[in-house]
Amino acid sequence: MTPPIPPAFPAIRMRRNRKSDWARRMVRESRLSPDDLIWPVFLVDGDNIRQPVASMPHVERLSVDQAVLAAKEARELGIPCIAPFPYTNPELRDAEGSEALKSDNLVSRACRDIKDAVPEIGILTDVALDPYTSHGHDGLMDGDSILNDETVDILCQQAINQAKAGADIIAPSDMMDGRVGAIRKALDDSGFEDIQIMAYAAKYASCFYGPFRDAVGSESQLRGDKRTYQMDPGNSDEAMREVALDIAEGADMVMVKPGLPYLDIVYRVKSTFGMPTFAYQVSGEYAMIAAAAQNSWLDHDRAMMESLMSFKRAGADGILTYFAPAAAKSMLQD
C-alpha cells in the first residue's frame, strides 16, 4: 500500500498549476462569455442623437434609432439581452408618473423598433415610476410617504404596457411589497403568461445609483431618499426573505443590486435558492472604474474583466453592466 501523500509542501506546490497560460486555462473555475451579459442603455427623445452622460465616461443617451443600432451591435457580439432606460423630458413628468403608461413613450417605442429590427435578442424593461415622476420616487406619494398598494396597481399597468410593446422580461425595480405576484397575475390575465419576470429582489438603498439618476434625469428631482422601500445596506438575512418572497410570488429570475459591494449577498442568494441569479453592476460601480481608467490609475480592460469575473465566481448567472459591449469585444478577442 502506498502511503498517503502528506498534503503539504514540498510535495504540494500550488504554483505548478499556474506555471503558464495553458495550465491556468485548464484549471480555471469560472468563465465569462457574452451570454452572461445584459446591456442597459439610456434612451432620449429625438433622431440620430447620442448624448454623453457626464458621470459615466463612454456611456451615451441614445435616440430610438441609435438604440436599434445598439441592439444590432449586441446581436453581433452575442449579448443576449438589452435593457432600455428612458430619460423623460421634464415637462412629461408628473406626480403620478403617467408617462409610464403611455403606449408611445420612449421605452415602448424602443421595444417596438428593436423587436422589429432585431428579434433575436431579448428586451428587459424596468418597472418603476422614477424616470417619470416629478418627485423622482419609484411610487405614488402621499405627503412624504410612498404608497405601496396604490403604486402596485400602476406598476401592473406599466408592465402590461411594456409587454404590449414587445418586452420579453419585466424587471420590477421599485421594491414595493407584493408587486411581483400582482404583476404576474396582471400579465397572465392579459395573455402574457410567457413573459418572464426578473425581480430586483434584493435592492439596497445605495449611493452607487447616483450616475444613473443623472442619466435618466431623476437626481435633481428626487425629494429625500429611498430608504423606506429600498433595503438597508446592513442587512443580509432580510435579503433572503425578500428573495424567498419574490420566488413565491412567481419570479423566474432574481437579482441583487448593487453588485460588487454586495457580492456576499449574490453568493448567499445563489447558494440558498439555486435560482437563476443576476447581479447589477450599477452606474456608480461603472463610473469608479471608468473614471480611474481615464486618469490612467487603473487599466480599463483588466479592471472591467476582473470585476465581471468576481460576479461569476460569487455564483451569478449573469450581470447587468454598462461594460457589456466592451466586455463582449474583449471576450471575443481572447
Ligand code: PBG
Ligand atoms: C429605478 C432604477 C434605478 C436603477 C435601476 N432602476 C435607480 C434607483 O433605484 O434609484 C439604478 C441602476 C444604476 O445605478 O445603474 N428604480
